[in-house]
Amino acid sequence: MSWPVTDETFETLGQQILADGAGAFADATVAFGELTLTGPAGKVVEALTLLRDKFGFHQLIDLSGVDYPDRPLRFDVVYHLLSMTRNSRVRFKVQTDEDTAVPTATGVFPCADWYERETFDMYGVFFSGHPDLRRILTDYGFHGHPLRKDFPMTGYVELRYDDELKRVVYEPVKSVEFRNWDFMSPWEGADYVLPGDEKAPQAGAPK
Template structure:
């Protein structure tokens, strides 16, 4: 008897064929990797083909793999990871697409396939700097318009680049370079000779 995951894997392999670069069945989930050039075609096929019928995009996020595996990662740095749901078949699928250029990460937008991608793609752009080609309103959604950089990138400084404060003299909010001095907190450890003994 085949399991639900085996049925899903067979359906995905049958529908997508050679367009799948990698398929993993781990921890009760199936993840596929597809190329950026085939991404839109793959996603449209997954939505429209009767064997898969992924009607809903339930999540999309960006990932920075530069520090993945303690820095041993050798692939592309940025990826967009989508989670799809088929109500008809009651199964889920994770689809990962890597941006071919680390300096200017661009992947196609899914907004014409699932309009739920709108804010997810804006969030991935805002926090990681991943551009979505074809998105009609790609602007920041969580950080301030004057924010510099993308805070979820692994090379973004913990304290940021600028800070915002209210200036009473100017009676407005001003931006200035960060004044926080980096420091290392060392916890104070108290050792008792007879701790835990009666």
């Protein structure tokens, strides 16, 4: 790949990957100076192996999930790869649902171990063949997956220390508050009183 990397260079690389992918890739697009590849979830191992061995993307630098609850396949699993020899990055995405497991990438990139555990913990995406698929960020008894769009902001349970029992106890949240996106810029400021600001002096109020 020539330097500097241009959209035309990425388009050429994307077409070459599609041609050599043998069904492991479905599409290649270039946007904002980045190459994004998509493919079937069942071909993850073949796709990542090809990107590593033939195209020089030897480092898996991130693996994460994205939730689109209105889609039948609501989750994207996104792999970000880095090539030191090409001095470039590539993104690979597959789709899955709440019940269909994605093959683990730990055999291709051992560092995928904790990335996949985090994606399982936060989104509930399963990875078949993973050596130790359990929660990594939340408590062992945690209910739900916090980064799903339908997960309430308050969670389902709250914990407190019970002085009589001398231990931490979990109790159901009495009022579940769901996310309400206003899509306002933080620099513009909200046109309503934010929680916790009720006692702050309001503009125009007598001092």
